[in-house]
Amino acid sequence: MRLRQGIVAQSIFFTAAAIVALSTAALLLFTGSRGLAVFGYMNPAEFFLSGSWNQNDENFGVLPLLAGSLLTVGLALLISGPLALGVSIFMVEIAPEPVRRVMRTVVELFAALPSVIYGLLGLTLVVPWVRESFGGGLGKGILAASIVLVFMTQPTIVSIAEDALRALPESLREGALAVGATRWQMIWRVLLPAARPGLITAVVLGTGRAVGETIAVQMVIGNITSRMPKSLLTGATTMPAAIVTQLPEATSPEHRAALIMVAFLLLVITFSLIAAVRAAGSRGKARPTTRRRPSPAAQTAAVKGGD
Amino acid sequence: MDASTPSATTMTVKDTSLFYGGFRAVKDINLHFRPHAVTAIIGSSGCGKSTMLRSLNRINDRVNGFRVEGTISLGDQDVYAPTTDVVDLRRRVGMVFQRPNPFPMSIFDNVAFGLTLYAPPKRADLEMMVETALRASALWGEVKDKLRRPATELSGGQQQRLCIARAIATRPDVLLMDEPCSALDPISTLKVEELIAELKRSYTVVIVTHNMQQAARASDVTVMMNMDEADRAGHVIEVGATDDIFTNPQHPQTEAYVSGRFG
Ligand SMILES: Nc1ncnc2c1ncn2[C@@H]1O[C@H](COP(=O)(O)OP(=O)(O)O)[C@@H](O)[C@H]1O
Ligand SMILES: [Mg+2]
Numbered sequence: 001m002r003l004r005q006g007i008v009a010q011s012i013f014f015t016a017a018a019i020v021a022l023s024t025a026a027l028l029l030f031t032g033s034r035g036l037a038v039f040g041y042m043n044p045a046e047f048f049l050s051g052s053w054n055q056n057d058e059n060f061g062v063l064p065l066l067a068g069s070l071l072t073v074g075l076a077l078l079i080s081g082p083l084a085l086g087v088s089i090f091m092v093e094i095a096p097e098p099v100r101r102v103m104r105t106v107v108e109l110f111a112a113l114p115s116v117i118y119g120l121l122g123l124t125l126v127v128p129w130v131r132e133s134f135g136g137g138l139g140k141g142i143l144a145a146s147i148v149l150v151f152m153t154q155p156t157i158v159s160i161a162e163d164a165l166r167a168l169p170e171s172l173r174e175g176a177l178a179v180g181a182t183r184w185q186m187i188w189r190v191l192l193p194a195a196r197p198g199l200i201t202a203v204v205l206g207t208g209r210a211v212g213e214t215i216a217v218q219m220v221i222g223n224i225t226s227r228m229p230k231s232l233l234t235g236a237t238t239m240p241a242a243i244v245t246q247l248p249e250a251t252s253p254e255h256r257a258a259l260i261m262v263a264f265l266l267l268v269i270t271f272s273l274i275a276a277v278r279a280a281g282s283r284g285k286a287r288p289t290t291r292r293r294p295s296p297a298a299q300t301a302a303v304k305g306g307d
Numbered sequence: 308m309d310a311s312t313p314s315a316t317t318m319t320v321k322d323t324s325l326f327y328g329g330f331r332a333v334k335d336i337n338l339h340f341r342p343h344a345v346t347a348i349i350g351s352s353g354c355g356k357s358t359m360l361r362s363l364n365r366i367n368d369r370v371n372g373f374r375v376e377g378t379i380s381l382g383d384q385d386v387y388a389p390t391t392d393v394v395d396l397r398r399r400v401g402m403v404f405q406r407p408n409p410f411p412m413s414i415f416d417n418v419a420f421g422l423t424l425y426a427p428p429k430r431a432d433l434e435m436m437v438e439t440a441l442r443a444s445a446l447w448g449e450v451k452d453k454l455r456r457p458a459t460e461l462s463g464g465q466q467q468r469l470c471i472a473r474a475i476a477t478r479p480d481v482l483l484m485d486e487p488c489s490a491l492d493p494i495s496t497l498k499v500e501e502l503i504a505e506l507k508r509s510y511t512v513v514i515v516t517h518n519m520q521q522a523a524r525a526s527d528v529t530v531m532m533n534m535d536e537a538d539r540a541g542h543v544i545e546v547g548a549t550d551d552i553f554t555n556p557q558h559p560q561t562e563a564y565v566s567g568r569f570g
Binding site for chain 1: 369410
């Protein structure tokens with residue numbers, strides 16, 4: 001009976017794993033082959049090096065999209081990463097338990113908000129603010145999109161970073177304090193280095209969220225593909241925003257192929273980020289002191305000096 | 308250099324009770340930890356030895372609801388006075404924990420950690436101070452060729468001696484050890500014990516131990532604690548020169564404990 005259950009469970013897991021692996025391969029194969037068809041219409045140099053993406057004169061240079069993505073995500077992470085690390089340090093090391101619980105709930109709420117709500121808030125709050133504070137233009141652009149992404153990436157980064165910090169054993173904290181470290185020295189010099197693999201994972205997954213974000217960005221970035229982004233304040237686009245904006249009205253085969261090629265690049269970028277996370281994670285596992293903090297019961301036992 | 312030379316200092320505990328919330332874990336303690344001597348605290352599990360020790364450097368401040376009544380002093384400084392700088396206190400009262408807790412950084416950086424927190428010394432001085440601490444903790448010979456390797460690659464016994472090096476590198480006045488050998492094999496234990504005997508030349512050493520032979524071998528003064536069955540609070544049963552406690556205990560509970568009949 002038990003053996004049968006084992007076999008059934010095993011074959012379910014095996015099938016599930018096979019489906020995931022196959023669909024991933026199919027996805028890459030599909031977008032890859034359909035996307036690469038673009039090089040039947042234009043040469044790769046043109047696609048990768050032209051600074052204009054203009055469907056009217058059938059010129060598809062990916063650089064404005066890539067640059068838009070890079071700037072938007074880079075700027076967002078520049079703010080979001082340190083902010084989220086600060087928030088998670090506050091939650092784990094400083095905030096009293098009730099405050100931490102409230103913050104945890106807020107983080108979960110932020111995580112559950114649909115993209116379109118972020119886009120709406122961006123459109124009604126961020127875009128007018130950018131327009132009024134920095135003057136000129138519509139307010140739609142890379143800066144507005146980055147600000148929206150700062151909020152969208154917080155829950156991802158905060159929750160993973162918080163877990164990473166919380167998983168550090170109490171003995172590390174006591175060890176640092178016992179030689180006369182202040183709380184900040186303990187955090188900076190011991191806890192953050194010890195949690196580094198987890199913190200890197202947090203930021204990389206946040207990056208993944210930002211790179212792939214579509215609707216919210218599309219609503220506030222202005223969707224200008226025809227030229228390289230000129231400033232943080234004028235209209236631009238990102239890879240996913242361009243796809244979602246143009247695919248429905250892409251009638252020519254080369255336009256479609258070009259957009260699918262962009263999707264393929266997006267997949268490659270996302271998979272690379274996941275690979276980076278795995279690399280950071282396995283480095284973390286090699287370190288015995290970054291094991292999980294023991295349960296409260298085990299902690300009491302440790303304080304008591306269990307025998 | 309003179310300012311950082313340890314000045315083994317007396318710690319005094321007067322009419323002290325220690326609480327976790329409403330629970331009095333330890334009561335009515337009066338103790339005197341002598342400089343240049345090793346004081347061992349023995350007693351059965353749960354009688355408050357760790358609580359006592361962890362109140363001396365205020366590391367137990369981290370425990371929610373922990374509270375002290377009475378007076379604990381380091382020299383003539385009141386440890387729990389509102390004006391006391393806790394960080395400075397901990398620099399003067401070092402601690403080695405039950406389980407080795409090296410930081411996930413290099414062997415060198417572990418020992419240098421406390422030295423670089425304030426007014427970091429010049430590189431050459433730092434290297435010398437690290438070497439001195441590692442020699443004092445009998446680890447230098449084993450690690451001198453791999454100071455840049457992660458501390459976590461060391462064996463458990465080496466890690467514990469590294470933690471001792473880390474604690475003495477800043478030359479504290481008092482060194483507290485909470486069952487420092489309980490996670491170690493017998494050979495490492497012997498090494499750490501020899502080390503403790505060596506350390507008392509410079510420090511006031513207080514060690515909690517479960518191991519009777521260890522108390523007998525390594526300490527000058529022994530404090531016997533036990534739990535009062537009436538209110539489950541730990542208290543001191545007997546204090547004396549270690550030889551007397553082990554050969555001629557005054558209190559029947561001490562006698563029973565040191566002869567291994569309970570505990
Ligand atoms: N963090 C804590 N919170 C609440 N009670 C504690 C805590 N640590 C220890 N105690 C209690 O205090 C008493 C003394 O514990 P402890 O000092 O660890 O004893 P020992 O080190 O002698 O084994 C025990 O009853 C224990 O349950
Ligand atoms: Mg204990």
